[in-house]
Amino acid sequence: MNSKVTIREVAALAGVSVKTVSRVLNKEPNVRPIMQDKVNSAVAQLNFKPNPQARGLRGNKTFILTLLYSNPNPDYILEIQNGAMAQGNAEGYNLQIFPCDHKDENIIETIRTFLDASPQDGVILTLPLSDNHQLIELLENKDIPYTRISPLHSEHNSPFVGSDDQKAAYDMTKYLISLGHTDIGFIKGHPDHSDTDKRYAGYKQALKEYNIYLNEQLIKQGLFTFESGEDCARQLLAQEHKPSAIFASNDCMAAGVLKVSKQLNLAVPADLTIAGYDDTSVSQQVWPAITTVKQPIHLLGQIATQKLICKIKQNTWDEIKSIFECELVIRDSSSICKN
Amino acid sequence: MNSKVTIREVAALAGVSVKTVSRVLNKEPNVRPIMQDKVNSAVAQLNFKPNPQARGLRGNKTFILTLLYSNPNPDYILEIQNGAMAQGNAEGYNLQIFPCDHKDENIIETIRTFLDASPQDGVILTLPLSDNHQLIELLENKDIPYTRISPLHSEHNSPFVGSDDQKAAYDMTKYLISLGHTDIGFIKGHPDHSDTDKRYAGYKQALKEYNIYLNEQLIKQGLFTFESGEDCARQLLAQEHKPSAIFASNDCMAAGVLKVSKQLNLAVPADLTIAGYDDTSVSQQVWPAITTVKQPIHLLGQIATQKLICKIKQNTWDEIKSIFECELVIRDSSSICKN
DNA sequence: TTGAAAGCGCTAACAA
DNA sequence: TTGTTAGCGCTTTCAA
Numbered sequence: 239m240n241s242k243v244t245i246r247e248v249a250a251l252a253g254v255s256v257k258t259v260s261r262v263l264n265k266e267p268n269v270r271p272i273m274q275d276k277v278n279s280a281v282a283q284l285n286f287k288p289n290p291q292a293r294g295l296r297g298n299k300t301f302i303l304t305l306l307y308s309n310p311n312p313d314y315i316l317e318i319q320n321g322a323m324a325q326g327n328a329e330g331y332n333l334q335i336f337p338c339d340h341k342d343e344n345i346i347e348t349i350r351t352f353l354d355a356s357p358q359d360g361v362i363l364t365l366p367l368s369d370n371h372q373l374i375e376l377l378e379n380k381d382i383p384y385t386r387i388s389p390l391h392s393e394h395n396s397p398f399v400g401s402d403d404q405k406a407a408y409d410m411t412k413y414l415i416s417l418g419h420t421d422i423g424f425i426k427g428h429p430d431h432s433d434t435d436k437r438y439a440g441y442k443q444a445l446k447e448y449n450i451y452l453n454e455q456l457i458k459q460g461l462f463t464f465e466s467g468e469d470c471a472r473q474l475l476a477q478e479h480k481p482s483a484i485f486a487s488n489d490c491m492a493a494g495v496l497k498v499s500k501q502l503n504l505a506v507p508a509d510l511t512i513a514g515y516d517d518t519s520v521s522q523q524v525w526p527a528i529t530t531v532k533q534p535i536h537l538l539g540q541i542a543t544q545k546l547i548c549k550i551k552q553n554t555w556d557e558i559k560s561i562f563e564c565e566l567v568i569r570d571s572s573s574i575c576k577n
Numbered sequence: 578m579n580s581k582v583t584i585r586e587v588a589a590l591a592g593v594s595v596k597t598v599s600r601v602l603n604k605e606p607n608v609r610p611i612m613q614d615k616v617n618s619a620v621a622q623l624n625f626k627p628n629p630q631a632r633g634l635r636g637n638k639t640f641i642l643t644l645l646y647s648n649p650n651p652d653y654i655l656e657i658q659n660g661a662m663a664q665g666n667a668e669g670y671n672l673q674i675f676p677c678d679h680k681d682e683n684i685i686e687t688i689r690t691f692l693d694a695s696p697q698d699g700v701i702l703t704l705p706l707s708d709n710h711q712l713i714e715l716l717e718n719k720d721i722p723y724t725r726i727s728p729l730h731s732e733h734n735s736p737f738v739g740s741d742d743q744k745a746a747y748d749m750t751k752y753l754i755s756l757g758h759t760d761i762g763f764i765k766g767h768p769d770h771s772d773t774d775k776r777y778a779g780y781k782q783a784l785k786e787y788n789i790y791l792n793e794q795l796i797k798q799g800l801f802t803f804e805s806g807e808d809c810a811r812q813l814l815a816q817e818h819k820p821s822a823i824f825a826s827n828d829c830m831a832a833g834v835l836k837v838s839k840q841l842n843l844a845v846p847a848d849l850t851i852a853g854y855d856d857t858s859v860s861q862q863v864w865p866a867i868t869t870v871k872q873p874i875h876l877l878g879q880i881a882t883q884k885l886i887c888k889i890k891q892n893t894w895d896e897i898k899s900i901f902e903c904e905l906v907i908r909d910s911s912s913i914c915k916n
Numbered sequence: 917t918t919g920a921a922a923g924c925g926c927t928a929a930c931a932a
Numbered sequence: 933t934t935g936t937t938a939g940c941g942c943t944t945t946c947a948a
């Protein structure tokens with residue numbers, strides 16, 4: 239399927255041995271500049287592209303990275319994917335995907351089969367797979383390099399990236415407090431996602447800092463789905479002591495809150511301030527648009543990939559972890575508390 | 578990175594030649610069942626997985642399919658991707674992705690470079706790339722098998738899949754007419770997408786069938802974006818002769834229409850019926866939820882992949898094209914015309 | 917600094 | 933029906 243030019247033809251045209259061509263291609267030392275020029279011009283003239291399969295076969299490399307995901311949020315995944323692709327491509331790697339279902343009991347076996355059948359140089363894990371211990375053990379046992387995006391803990395000295403969810407949730411809560419809200423409902427995310435705890439921690443931290451009593455009645459357990467957002471909102475708004483603001487752990491759930499508010503004839507933001515998390519398209523496309531937190535998702539995908547490639551090549555020293563700041567995106571669903 | 582067991586070890590354990598192992602692995606004829614059993618048990622015992630790279634190098638195959646996309650709709654892409662993955666995986670192929678930007682002037686060069694550097698067995702094209710003639714020529718010249726999803730025309734006898742957009746838009750328009758609407762605004766999609774024309778044709782077809790005059794004032798050119806939906810809605814609703822229903826060519830734009838209606842204090846669906854297209858998450862997460870058209874996206878990805886693999890293997894005869902029906906998803910944004 | 921030859925794991929061609 | 937041998941395109945010995 240690829241161009242038919244081989245290293246032998248390049249060598250012939252350049253008047254050198256194949257090994258010299260190989261050396262130039264791989265930027266190995268100990269080649270005289272004159273030779274390099276000869277080779278480079280032959281390469282250019284023939285439009286030669288080394289065959290990655292052959293390279294891989296010999297060197298046990300594939301130049302393929304795999305993104306493993308099991309996440310219902312397409313905006314998130316696609317942005318991670320694009321970030322990973324951008325970085326990988328820049329460094330000569332291609333990106334393979336493997337969608338899986340983290341609720342599947344046999345997920346580990348499925349992934350094991352996949353890994354056995356599809357050689358790759360490394361794997362990128364997204365939530366909630368980043369926190370799957372069995373999966374991590376599998377990768378460790380198989381000695382496959384991997385990076386994780388937004389895991390809860392560091393493990394086995396493997397590189398990871400994340401965004402400072404706790405700080406972002408803290409900032410958002412502080413922002414809501416600055417608007418005069420003190421009865422701030424909070425909808426937690428899915429218990430399987432480590433993000434859930436970090437966001438909740440940020441919320442608590444802000445309340446504590448401002449000496450606001452943590453009212454358990456205002457905390458509801460969501461599942462990151464629209465429906466769970468609705469349910470929690472109904473519970474929160476049915477209580478005697480209603481919150482004047484609700485901070486949902488993601489945009490989907492915030493959209494659910496918005497729907498319920500409208501059904502209950504609560505004006506947003508006049509009667510109820512709503513905040514979400516993730517800055518997904520839905521947060522912009524509802525009305526009023528939802529105030530939210532924007533994670534640097536593209537960057538997470540990019541840096542995760544960079545770290546992975548570093549680990550694969552083992553040739554440059556790299557920080558094991560990188561945590562990035564999020565930013566608040568203030569939209570129309572939040573305003574000063576009228577009480 | 579893969580298991581270290583080679584075909585030679587299997588041959589040794591089974592007491593046969595490597596070629597016989599190879600024959601069994603590839604299900605070639607002319608091997609006695611006794612031999613097959615020997616080989617199979619040795620394979621199982623050693624947990625042998627043939628190395629795809631080596632296989633590929635010899636047979637000039639990679640068992641990798643590439644999904645080329647340049648589409649701002651993450652819900653759509655991810656669903657295509659999952660469908661393609663499901664099918665590919667079932668047939669022993671892996672899926673690689675290559676996101677690109679169809680507005681980039683150098684897109685063809687970018688793709689050419691990618692194709693040269695990354696061997697693959699075939700390529701899947703999504704809109705709007707499915708209609709890019711230069712790209713198709715490139716693939717034809719390089720003799721790389723490809724399938725296209727939802728292209729406007731058939732070309733070079735290459736397989737494609739699509740959904741019957743015209744019929745779906747026709748059905749939706751008919752449904753709106755059945756509710757008593759006659760002044761039905763229509764917001765077209767991006768002119769670069771072939772879907773745009775098909776959906777518009779369906780709209781016109783229904784009007785014609787019901788002898789409803791096609792009022793050019795009610796037709797607006799959108800761009801598939803939320804903002805363009807807003808703009809078109811503002812134009813439509815500022816006119817003296819307002820539509821009682823608006824059919825937007827996708828959900829994003831329909832969400833824009835919904836926003837504008839609310840800003841203009843028009844109740845939906847009481848004062849204005851809204852319909853979208855695509856059944857993306859936003860259509861479910863706004864309130865009221867938007868009546869829309871659901872394409873069998875997963876299936877499109879799946880069948881496109883199936884056809885591609887057929888073409889690669891050239892061993893089974895397969896219909897060059899498959900067109901699937903869409904279904905209407907009636908939600909809360911549509912109701913009987915009160916006039 | 918350069919090159920010849922061996923071989924990565926597999927399959928195609930040919931021979932037995 | 934089965935096995936032997938060559939070689940896919942590249943990189944890695946190891947020798948010059």
